[in-house]
Amino acid sequence: MARTRISLQGNPVRGVPMEIRTMIAHAMETGYRPGADGAVIARNLIRRFRCSFDDGTRIEPVFEAELFPAVAANPYIAFHFTPPGNGSLRFVWEGDQGFVQTETLDVRVA
Amino acid sequence: MWPEAAVRMRRPASIVLLILPLLLGLCSVAAAQTSKRPEPSDTRRSGHDFMGPATQAMQRDDDRNPGMLWVYDGEDLWSREPGNGGKACVACHAAANSSMAGVAARYPAFDAASARPVTLGQRINLCRQQHQRLPAWAWENPDLLALEAFVAYQSRGLPMAPSADVRLAPFTEQGRQLFGQRQGQLNLSCRNCHDDNAGGRLGGSPIPQGHATGYPLYRLEWQGVGSLQRRLRSCMAGVRAEPFAFGAPQWVALELFLAQRARGMPLETPAVRP
Numbered sequence: 001m002a003r004t005r006i007s008l009q010g011n012p013v014r015g016v017p018m019e020i021r022t023m024i025a026h027a028m029e030t031g032y033r034p035g036a037d038g039a040v041i042a043r044n045l046i047r048r049f050r051c052s053f054d055d056g057t058r059i060e061p062v063f064e065a066e067l068f069p070a071v072a073a074n075p076y077i078a079f080h081f082t083p084p085g086n087g088s089l090r091f092v093w094e095g096d097q098g099f100v101q102t103e104t105l106d107v108r109v110a
Numbered sequence: 111m112w113p114e115a116a117v118r119m120r121r122p123a124s125i126v127l128l129i130l131p132l133l134l135g136l137c138s139v140a141a142a143q144t145s146k147r148p149e150p151s152d153t154r155r156s157g158h159d160f161m162g163p164a165t166q167a168m169q170r171d172d173d174r175n176p177g178m179l180w181v182y183d184g185e186d187l188w189s190r191e192p193g194n195g196g197k198a199c200v201a202c203h204a205a206a207n208s209s210m211a212g213v214a215a216r217y218p219a220f221d222a223a224s225a226r227p228v229t230l231g232q233r234i235n236l237c238r239q240q241h242q243r244l245p246a247w248a249w250e251n252p253d254l255l256a257l258e259a260f261v262a263y264q265s266r267g268l269p270m271a272p273s274a275d276v277r278l279a280p281f282t283e284q285g286r287q288l289f290g291q292r293q294g295q296l297n298l299s300c301r302n303c304h305d306d307n308a309g310g311r312l313g314g315s316p317i318p319q320g321h322a323t324g325y326p327l328y329r330l331e332w333q334g335v336g337s338l339q340r341r342l343r344s345c346m347a348g349v350r351a352e353p354f355a356f357g358a359p360q361w362v363a364l365e366l367f368l369a370q371r372a373r374g375m376p377l378e379t380p381a382v383r384p
Contacts, residue, residue: 003182005178025183
C-alpha cells in the first residue's frame, strides 16, 4: 500500500472542467543505479497510471499516462476532467514488481 | 565540482557585493508574499526565499508537496498501537494538533535523565524505548522521519522558539564554535558560506543563509524526506571533512546553535528544497 493524495480543485459542477491533482509515494527506482554494495538496484517503476469515471452504467477513461525512468520519485500528476454527472473516479497506478495501487473518489455534482 | 566551487568562493568580493543587494531585494519582495516576518529590519531569510518559483510553489501547495506523504504516514504512526501491548503515542499525548503544537519549535531540548540536549528525533526514539518498550529506530529510518515530520508539522507557521534552559548554554556555545570552525580539505567553516557568502552562488546553486527552519524536509536531490543531521553530513562531506558519526553530540550542539540563530523565524515543516 502506497500513500496517495488526491484532491479536486473546487466543487464539481456538471459540464464544467476541473483540475484533479494526484500524488503517490513511490521510489521510481530507474534500474540504472548501483547500490551501496555495487550491485545494480532492481528497476522499480510505476509504469502506467489510469483514471476512469464510473457513472453507474458505464466506465469512461478520463486520463492515462505511461511513466518512464526519467520521472522523479513520488510522481505528481495533474489533469482536467469535466464531470458529466454523479459517479465515482477510479485511480489505478500499476508498476514493476507487481505494484498496484487503486483509489476511488465519489463525485457529487452541484 | 568542488575544486571549481572553492575557486569561485575566492572571487573578488565586489561581484558578490553587486549581486547580493539585487538578490536580497528580490527576496524581500518574495518574502513579503510568502512568509511572516517578526520585524521588517530582520535580514534573515529562509532557504525558501533562495529557491526558484516552481520549487517554492511545490512547498506551499500541500497537493504537490511530497513531504505531506511522510506527514500522513506519521499521522498513522501517531495513533497506531505498537503491537506489543504498549500504548500508541496518542494514548499518552492526546491529539497531536493540540498536544504537539509548538513542540518542534522548542527543540533540541534538555533531557534531564541523560543530562544532555536531545533532538526531536532522539526524543521520539527515547519515548519509543522507555514507554513503548520497542527498539530505537535507526537514523534516517522512514518511520522515524515520518513521525518527526508529523510532529513538526503541528508547529508549521509558528516561530522558532528555542528553549531558554540555562543547562543548554554550554552545548549551544559548542555549536557556535563548530559553526565557525574551519574544517576539511577545503578548510571552510559553515560561516564562510552561510554568513560571509550567503546570497552568492556555489557551483551554480544559491547559497542560503543556513536557517534550519523546515526539517525534516523533502529534498529533490534526495528524492525523499531527510533530517537536518543528514543535511549537515552532506555539508561536511562537501568541504571534504569526515562527518561526525550518526548521533554524535556535535550534531545536537550544531542543531542547538542553528535553532538559536533562527529564533523567531516561522517553522516550515515539511519544507521542500532543491
